[in-house]
Amino acid sequence: MAQNPPAPRLGKPLKRAFFLRSVHEVAPDLIGATLLVNGVGGVIVELEAYHHTEPAAHSFNGPTPRNAVMFGPGGFVYVYRSYGIHWCVNFVCEREGSASAVLIRALEPTHGIAAMRRRRGLHDERALCSGPGKLTQALGITHAHNGLALDVPPFALYARIGKIEVATGVRIGITKAAELPWRYGLKGSKFLSKPF
């Protein structure tokens, strides 16, 4: 087995207050940040913004048992079941009642790659976390994590270090409000769910 390169240095820990502003300010600032769950994870390279004022958001029709966390304050985790089989993870943004969030869609694996390969049953690093359902499986995220805070274990989030270029485009896999350019990604990354 080839040795993995050393994991990159981490930036400063992001606190809950990081999320208490517009989802469109948070979204580009999260590209390049590092997400870890029990020490396993990587660099966020792709995400999408959702807001209760547009019909693609789960919160558009008001609170339900599933989306209740979205209606709380920013800085917490919203996990939902997708197509009956996958889990998808969101970070809630803005103030309580704003019901906005970013869907984490892809990571560049950097920490705990062996654990991710084991959970995914795959060796190819580029396929470990290149999609919203894939990365939750790789990090071990399930409904048990719904409602947890992002700045408290098992979660840890670290600011990016240095400059990057953020790409934007239309969101993937939706039919309502499909024209909004609310997909954000790390320009040129090899770990996206799809190229921009």
Added chain:
DNA sequence: CTCTTGATCTTCT
């Protein structure tokens, strides 16, 4: 490479 399909949970009609 693209296209199709099955898996089967939660919400809405």
Added chain:
DNA sequence: GAAGATCAAGAGC
């Protein structure tokens, strides 16, 4: 009963 913020496997080109 249908649709959905998905993925992997298999068929066909």
